[in-house]
Amino acid sequence: MMATPESPAEPLRWNQPDRWIRRQVIPFAVFMGFLLVLQLAGSFFASDLPSAPWWRKSPEQWIYPIQSVACLVLLGRWWRSYEFHWNLRWSLIGAIFGAVGIGFWLLPTVIWDHWQPQGEGWWTGLGVEDRKGGFDPGDYFAVHSPAWFLSLAFRFLRAVVVVALVEEIFWRSFLMRLVSDWNGPYWKQPFGRHSWLAFGVVTAGFVLAHAPVDYSGAIIYGSLTYLLTVWSKNLGACVIMHAVANGLMGIFILYTGKTGLW
Structure with a gap:
């Protein structure tokens, strides 16, 4: 049996699915569109x-801030359309998941620091x-x-706030529901419903959205996020996990100078 609407965002999902779908997808599409603009700027x-x-010399220095502001405007305008269900307990658990997940993400380059293999080999495929x-x-x-300072502030704003919101809304709130019920009214599915197909598709999509050097970390991180999603049934916890992970990675980059992680 499907759940009934419980929050201000849920009646929109149940009664106006077209509007709900647009508000789930458009911020992510705009975010990705700016990455295409960056590629074109780099070429021409x-x-x-x-x-x-x-x-x-560095178009990302001004494209990233514009990208962040554009996405924040959309998210702010449609804020009440998202089912975050902020909860202190799950937010703390999400923060722990974020710290553990980014630890696995950063582990390959930490291994490189202690090993420093020469040339290319199997370790390259693991991001070492x-x-x-x-x-x-x-x-x-x-x-x-x-x-x-302004450039760095926008970089953290993009990673900690914009990416965390845009990606979790798209991957967990929208795509997991879509994959879980291709032929039915997927927008009526409760958040965090388990499906092995959803796990495979969403995790694969999350991994492929990153550079190959990050695939090993993204597989583990994406799997942990899926576990948190189906355990907590709480979108806000997933956003906190992503925000904490990206914030810790930013601090790690500043401390180590490993700017290739960005």
């Missing part, structure tokens, strides 16, 4: 010339690499300058 607009301004040479505002702005 970016420049490595020493005389080029920072906004051409140095992970240097990624997003670093210090490459374009004076360290500790206002521009440097």
Whole structure:
């Protein structure tokens, strides 16, 4: 038997599924669309010339902030359409899951620090690499300058708030329901319903949305998130897990200089 609507967001899901679907999917689509814009900018607009301004040398320095603001506007406008069900107990459990999950994600590069294998081998497929040479505002702005702090602040805002909300709403709230009931009114499915097909499809999609070097960490992290989803039945806990994980990874990057993780 299906549950009955219990929160302000649920009547929209039950009675206006088209609007509910759009509000679940559009923020994620906008987020991914800006990544396409970044790729196009890198192909047709970016420049490595020493005389080029920072906004051409590193288009992500201004595309990421615009991406974050655009997604936050959509999320803020549709906030009451999401079934977060914030709960202190599950938020704390989500934070623990986030710390454990990102620990597995970072483990390969920590192993590299202690092993430092030469060349390529089976370890490369597990992400055992140095992970240097990624997003670093210090490459374009004076360290500790206002521009440097602003760039870093937007990077954390994007990772901790925007990514956590956009991805969990799409992967867990929308796609898990869709995969669990392809032929029926999937929007009426309760949040966190277990289905091995949903586990496989959603986890695979989450993994493929990341770079191959992160696949091993993403498989473990995605599996832990699925476990939290079906155990807690709480979208807010999944968002907290993602936010804590990305926040800890950002701190790790600042401490180690492994900007290739971003």
